[in-house]
Amino acid sequence: MAFAIQFVIDVLSLGGAYALMALGLVIIYGILRLVNFAYGELIMVAGYTMYLSSGSSLPWLVMAVLAVGMAVLFGILTDYAAFRPVRAKSVTAVLITSFAFSNLLQNAALLFISPRPRNVPLPEIFSQTVSIGGAITPVRNLITIAASIVLLAAVAFLMRKTTLGIAMRAAATNFTMARMLGVPANLIISSAFALSGFLAGVVGILWIGRIGTVVPGIGLEPLLVAFIATVIGGMRSLPGAVVGGFLLALIDTTLNYTLSQDLLKFRDAFTFSLVILILLWRPEGLIKGPASGQRT
Amino acid sequence: MRKTSKLLLAAGLALASSTAFADDEKIVIGGALSMTGIQAPLDTPGYNGAQVAVKFLNDNGGVLGKQVEFINIDGKSDPVTVGNVAVELIDKGAQVIVAPCDFDFGSPASREAQSADIVGISTCASDPLYSSWSLGDKQFTLSMWNTTMGATAADFAVKEKGWKTAYVVTDQFIAYTKSLSKYFVEQFKADGGEILLEDTYTNGDNNFSAQLARLQALGKKPDVIFVSSYGQDIGMIIRALREVGYDAPVLGGDAYDDPAMHETLGEKFGNDVYFVTHTWMGPEAHPDMPKFIELYTAMHGKAPDTSFVSTGWDTIMLIAEAIKAAGSTDGAAVAKALEDGQFKLLTGELDYGTAEEGHVPNKAAAVIELKGGKPSFVGWRKPESLPKP
Numbered sequence: 133m134a135f136a137i138q139f140v141i142d143v144l145s146l147g148g149a150y151a152l153m154a155l156g157l158v159i160i161y162g163i164l165r166l167v168n169f170a171y172g173e174l175i176m177v178a179g180y181t182m183y184l185s186s187g188s189s190l191p192w193l194v195m196a197v198l199a200v201g202m203a204v205l206f207g208i209l210t211d212y213a214a215f216r217p218v219r220a221k222s223v224t225a226v227l228i229t230s231f232a233f234s235n236l237l238q239n240a241a242l243l244f245i246s247p248r249p250r251n252v253p254l255p256e257i258f259s260q261t262v263s264i265g266g267a268i269t270p271v272r273n274l275i276t277i278a279a280s281i282v283l284l285a286a287v288a289f290l291m292r293k294t295t296l297g298i299a300m301r302a303a304a305t306n307f308t309m310a311r312m313l314g315v316p317a318n319l320i321i322s323s324a325f326a327l328s329g330f331l332a333g334v335v336g337i338l339w340i341g342r343i344g345t346v347v348p349g350i351g352l353e354p355l356l357v358a359f360i361a362t363v364i365g366g367m368r369s370l371p372g373a374v375v376g377g378f379l380l381a382l383i384d385t386t387l388n389y390t391l392s393q394d395l396l397k398f399r400d401a402f403t404f405s406l407v408i409l410i411l412l413w414r415p416e417g418l419i420k421g422p423a424s425g426q427r428t
Numbered sequence: 429m430r431k432t433s434k435l436l437l438a439a440g441l442a443l444a445s446s447t448a449f450a451d452d453e454k455i456v457i458g459g460a461l462s463m464t465g466i467q468a469p470l471d472t473p474g475y476n477g478a479q480v481a482v483k484f485l486n487d488n489g490g491v492l493g494k495q496v497e498f499i500n501i502d503g504k505s506d507p508v509t510v511g512n513v514a515v516e517l518i519d520k521g522a523q524v525i526v527a528p529c530d531f532d533f534g535s536p537a538s539r540e541a542q543s544a545d546i547v548g549i550s551t552c553a554s555d556p557l558y559s560s561w562s563l564g565d566k567q568f569t570l571s572m573w574n575t576t577m578g579a580t581a582a583d584f585a586v587k588e589k590g591w592k593t594a595y596v597v598t599d600q601f602i603a604y605t606k607s608l609s610k611y612f613v614e615q616f617k618a619d620g621g622e623i624l625l626e627d628t629y630t631n632g633d634n635n636f637s638a639q640l641a642r643l644q645a646l647g648k649k650p651d652v653i654f655v656s657s658y659g660q661d662i663g664m665i666i667r668a669l670r671e672v673g674y675d676a677p678v679l680g681g682d683a684y685d686d687p688a689m690h691e692t693l694g695e696k697f698g699n700d701v702y703f704v705t706h707t708w709m710g711p712e713a714h715p716d717m718p719k720f721i722e723l724y725t726a727m728h729g730k731a732p733d734t735s736f737v738s739t740g741w742d743t744i745m746l747i748a749e750a751i752k753a754a755g756s757t758d759g760a761a762v763a764k765a766l767e768d769g770q771f772k773l774l775t776g777e778l779d780y781g782t783a784e785e786g787h788v789p790n791k792a793a794a795v796i797e798l799k800g801g802k803p804s805f806v807g808w809r810k811p812e813s814l815p816k817p
Contacts, residue, residue: 246733249659349466
């Protein structure tokens with residue numbers, strides 16, 4: 133029983149983090165049809181903000197809010213620096229600029245802070261454990277689950293019930309049509325980047341909460357996870373990203389628990405084989421996004 | 429006729445020597461260390477330490493009466509770039525090459541150095557692949573091999589502490605993480621210890637729960653836990669173990685030598701952690717250490733943030749000593765001086781094996797203990813026997 137509880141908590145906490153990462157990526161992709169390769173760096177920005185503010189005597193919660201705020205700011209900055217100037221020109225150009233922006237941020241951290249890991253302050257609760265039905269679980273896993281439920285619900289509400297959300301979904305379905313009906317393109321895109329930055333900031337704190345330190349390359353793993361999760365779930369569907377995130381966590385955790393030692397070395401090969409199988413079965417991902425016209 | 433050809437030959441030789449030794453007034457050491465990318469956390473400290481050593485040498489009259497020039501071109505953590513950079517450095521007149529701190533990233537520089545018949549030294553590559561067997565008779569690494577690192581850890585556990593049962597976690601990240609576990613396990617068994625469980629971890633997972641479940645299913649608590657991982661994952665694994673109540677001592681290699689990790693573990697989790705590394709930044713390790721730290725602080729404006737800086741200092745000082753002993757910068761002569769010499773370095777006493785022996789670095793290893801998140805020096809250790817590489 134304890135084992136089952138442990139397994140479920142593992143899947144949910146990892147899946148929650150993965151789902152949030154994927155959601156942040158797919159919000160941009162849904163509207164612009166472009167992968168934001170600088171997405172991982174937003175997590176890095178959140179981490180370094182925590183590190184830089186650790187010298188001050190601010191309460192941890194304020195630092196966390198500051199970190200998320202910086203991630204939002206850099207999300208919007210990504211739009212202005214990498215996307216807006218070349219958005220209308222070509223897909224390739226935006227791909228390159230988003231790579232360049234990612235590289236720029238990473239190297240800025242490397243030059244101005246340090247290539248060595250830096251400490252991130254964590255509240256006491258992040259290193260406490262509780263016993264649930266015999267399974268000893270770190271509280272931060274429960275926080276991750278709670279945070280992902282709240283945020284996923286909030287994003288769902290935003291997307292369904294608010295004008296901004298409806299406009300964003302309209303832009304994701306048919307951008308030209310949405311613009312003709314008076315949806316301001318730049319505002320919608322900037323909002324999407326801000327929301328993406330917000331999710332990256334929260335996920336960054338939860339992710340770095342597992343590690344305790346930040347390095348310039350910290351965003352690579354979350355970007356990869358988010359990318360795979362969105363591919364499984366459907367590149368253009370918000371629920372798809374969430375499903376993809378949880379499914380990837382389920383696959384990874386199950387393989388981690390069940391593979392023998394000799395095979396465990398090749399776990400990633402198994403994971404990706406499964407991803408390929410899923411894509412062969414559902415080439416568009418598990419959940420198909422809105423039928424759509426052209427990229428804008 | 430013969431006279432003219434001789435004359436031509438002489439002229440040709442003169443010309444050749446004038447290009448090869450463009451500047452006879454200085455000794456040029458070329459560095460292919462990576463200032464950017466994944467290798468930067470290990471190479472940047474080495475570079476900073478090397479700069480201090482070069483300044484120290486030049487302030488004290490240079491080597492063989494010549495000034496030393498250290499030119500580093502960013503290897504960008506890319507093996508191909510590292511190789512190209514080495515070629516460029518050799519073209520610029522580098523007489524010795526300093527290679528990055530890892531076999532995968534450093535070996536291309538050493539291969540280029542070997543084909544130019546000059547000495548190449550990696551600052552801290554510890555995989556036994558970094559040998560004259562695989563790279564050539566003029567190639568060395570300043571670091572002990574993982575055979576020494578793993579054996580020191582095993583001897584320390586069994587012979588010194590009496591820990592008889594071990595749980596071993598191996599990160600599948602790079603050659604370093606895999607071979608370190610391998611040599612630890614070999615030596616641990618040879619010393620009469622028992623391995624309860626060997627488990628696998630994937631770098632970057634940030635999730636150790638499945639491994640914990642297997643450890644818990646074992647029903648026995650090990651005397652010691654050996655974790656061979658890399659980077660930030662080490663701290664995460666130790667925390668995960670401690671959180672669920674595994675308070676057995678944790679043992680590891682030089683990847684643990686990271687002040688940020690010590691601080692993260694803090695008072696709560698940073699206890700009973702031991703690791704085998706290159707040196708300790710205090711006078712207990714070497715009488716010259718405080719002087720080095722002083723010089724370093726004067727040059728860089730802040731105290732070293734990792735002990736890896738001393739590998740850079742040592743590499744340059746080792747090269748300088750070898751050039752002095754050889755009386756020239758000729759590759760074969762310097763290599764011979766390195767093989768013959770015995771060196772008392774900040775990172776331990778060093779005595780290289782011959783080229784037939786793979787240039788095995790017979791070196792002492794520093795054992796460090798973590799108490800309340802603060803490191804302290806246990807002492808130098810040198811295993812009596814080593815597992816075969």
